[in-house]
Amino acid sequence: MSHRSSRSPAARPDDLVLRELGYKQQLTRRMTAFGNAGASFTVISILSGCMTMYGFGMATGGPAVMMWGWVAVGFMVLFVGAGLAEVTSAYPTSGALYFMAHKLGGKKWGWYTGWLNLLGLLGAIAGIDYGCAQFTAAFLNLQFGLVASPGTTFVIFLVILLLHAVLNLQGVRLVSLLNVVSVWWHLVGVAVIVGALLLIPSHHQSPSFVFTTFVNDTGFSSTWYVALVGLLVAQYTFSGYDASAHLSEETTNAQVAAPRGIMRAIVWSWGAGFVLLAGLTFAIQDYTATQHADVPPAQIFHDALGPEAAKALLLLVIAAQLFCGNAGTAACSRMIFAFSRDRALPGWQHWQRVSSGTPRAAVWLSVGVAAVLALPSLYSATAYGAVTAINVIGITPAYAVPIFLRIKNQGRFEAGPWNLGRWGVPVGIVAVMWVAFVTVLFCLPQHYPVTVDTFNYAPIALVVVLSVATVWWWLAKRAYTVPTSRNDRDLADLEREVI
Numbered sequence: 001m002s003h004r005s006s007r008s009p010a011a012r013p014d015d016l017v018l019r020e021l022g023y024k025q026q027l028t029r030r031m032t033a034f035g036n037a038g039a040s041f042t043v044i045s046i047l048s049g050c051m052t053m054y055g056f057g058m059a060t061g062g063p064a065v066m067m068w069g070w071v072a073v074g075f076m077v078l079f080v081g082a083g084l085a086e087v088t089s090a091y092p093t094s095g096a097l098y099f100m101a102h103k104l105g106g107k108k109w110g111w112y113t114g115w116l117n118l119l120g121l122l123g124a125i126a127g128i129d130y131g132c133a134q135f136t137a138a139f140l141n142l143q144f145g146l147v148a149s150p151g152t153t154f155v156i157f158l159v160i161l162l163l164h165a166v167l168n169l170q171g172v173r174l175v176s177l178l179n180v181v182s183v184w185w186h187l188v189g190v191a192v193i194v195g196a197l198l199l200i201p202s203h204h205q206s207p208s209f210v211f212t213t214f215v216n217d218t219g220f221s222s223t224w225y226v227a228l229v230g231l232l233v234a235q236y237t238f239s240g241y242d243a244s245a246h247l248s249e250e251t252t253n254a255q256v257a258a259p260r261g262i263m264r265a266i267v268w269s270w271g272a273g274f275v276l277l278a279g280l281t282f283a284i285q286d287y288t289a290t291q292h293a294d295v296p297p298a299q300i301f302h303d304a305l306g307p308e309a310a311k312a313l314l315l316l317v318i319a320a321q322l323f324c325g326n327a328g329t330a331a332c333s334r335m336i337f338a339f340s341r342d343r344a345l346p347g348w349q350h351w352q353r354v355s356s357g358t359p360r361a362a363v364w365l366s367v368g369v370a371a372v373l374a375l376p377s378l379y380s381a382t383a384y385g386a387v388t389a390i391n392v393i394g395i396t397p398a399y400a401v402p403i404f405l406r407i408k409n410q411g412r413f414e415a416g417p418w419n420l421g422r423w424g425v426p427v428g429i430v431a432v433m434w435v436a437f438v439t440v441l442f443c444l445p446q447h448y449p450v451t452v453d454t455f456n457y458a459p460i461a462l463v464v465v466l467s468v469a470t471v472w473w474w475l476a477k478r479a480y481t482v483p484t485s486r487n488d489r490d491l492a493d494l495e496r497e498v499i
Contacts, residue, residue, distance in 0.1 A: 009417055014092075014254050021093055022483025023249075023341070027334075028357030031176040031250045033257035038179030040241040040265030043124070043331060045324035046273040047186055047317050049237025052131040054280065055296040060446065061230030062215025063205075063281045069227075070277055073234035074270035076434045081241055081266045083403035083431040085259030086424055088245040089416030092254040095338035095482075096245035100402035102482045104409050108473070110482060113401045114339050115469035117242070120395025121332035123461075124240060125370040127388045128328055129164070130377065132321035133157035134384075138295040139314040142307055150378050157374060160322065161367040164329040168363045171356060172250045175330045182323035183268070189316045190272045194279030196313065201283055201304040210281045217291070219448030229446050235438050236388065237273065239395050241265050243331035246338075259418040329366050336362035343479040346472070386457035393442050393458040394465055400435035403428045 015025045031039075057066040084097075093099045097117045102110025133156040137148030146152070168175060198204070216226045244261035248254040251261075284290055285303035293299035297317070301310035337359035340351035351362050373387055406413050407428045420427055443462070447454035 026354045027250045028172050029250050029252060030173050031247055035176035035179045036244050036247055036251045036257050037261035037264040038183040039243040039247050039327045040261055041268050042179055042182040042323050042327035043240030043243045044265055044269045046269050046276055047189055047320035048128055048324040050273055050276055051297045051317055053233045053236050057230055057233035058291040059217040061227050063210050063213045065227050065230035066233055066277055067211055069231045070234045070274055073231055077238045077266055079427050080399055080431040080435060081262050083428040084399055085262040086420050087402045087406050089255050089259045089418035090414060092248035092258050094246055094249045094334040096242055097398050097402055101405055104405035104412050111473055112469050113398050114344055116394045116465060117398040118335055119465045120391050121335055122369045123387055123390030123394060125328045125332055125366060126373040127391045129160045129325040130157050130374050130384055132160055132318060132325060135318050138298045139311060142311050154378055161371055164326045165363055165367045167326050168329050169360055171358050179327055186320055187272060189320055190276045193313055194275055197279045197283035197304055204282045205284055228441055236392055243327055246331040246334040255416045256418050332366040333359050333362040336365055342482050389458035390461045393462045396435060397439050400432045404432045
């Protein structure tokens, strides 16, 4: 789908590109292209998203919707990723989506995109790390017989947040190394899990069961409606690939490496995720018991492989989820740093500070807000659903805004060295239409009857985010400033200085 046109502008020195966009190099630029791709691949994390959403998929369409939905959603996400990658090549900054929206659409577009993106990233940290805490609690139950209470799970969650803060404070070199390790951990992990589930159990489900069985335990009577809601298993997992853009100020040859990182992460996740979902579904021993387990994939491991092997595979999954949360913390902290640098956050003077090339205060704010977002889980079992709603309803629409503005205001867009050429507009149109469609899906009721326990919090999350952004806009719009590009004379001086 994507290509690098023979007439595309050549990639230029990273520091020069950044200064052309109005910023000085403050962060340490030590991330490789593979490390950049690894960041997005790690935040997508099929061993986090697919695992935590598997139980939801078992009720909303079952195996058929999970398998074929994964294929269809992955294909459509390629369009979104390609459209976003093209704009990233032109504007490789830590602010990423909001900076692109500001440049292509103006101040207010950038503001609202930034707040949607930021709340989505904060919700992602909370959702990923709380899901990791639930899997850790399941392991502790198997190993020590610990029955996890909401309080116990929350304590584990706080420990995980603290770990991710400490790792991120060590600098981008460690973050990049962990992203590289994470890619191989995920790919080898999927191979080990699927291999064990295919080779060890004496009983497997049939291909007909895996690819054609439809299950509806939502309370709705419409097959099509349930199938559409079931697409959210894949769509929730396919989020976070903007991490490559947020880390572009720390990536070498960012105009090419960051957009390629987005595309590689999506393609790798698409293939490996299909294999993982198939392996899990073939190995189901008792569908009803698995569906009603606290952690359905853990139940599959236990039933198919026995308790010892189940514990080993759970540890593998937990480690992958730890990688995922760490990369998510890195991306979110860079967004906070960039948004504060442009004076869009309360207390921006503090959150924009950089020490030894790392936005340390922004790292602490990222994990601190994530902890607050998950606090209601102490009192309500449905709170985790609200946290994931904050993630997906914030971050998914934000992906489409720069793509939409690139189409709407083509005269403002100057393509970078990685671009789609004449396919940019049609690919962008498909991407925007898909994001609009899935944003509606995110807001639909997922269970009937609708009660306090089954309510979909996504519409409320969207209203709250936009309301907060609107109130703060009127209070802080005069302070919010995104730098303008340098004039030709400045650029000539800069080019002599950098080259």
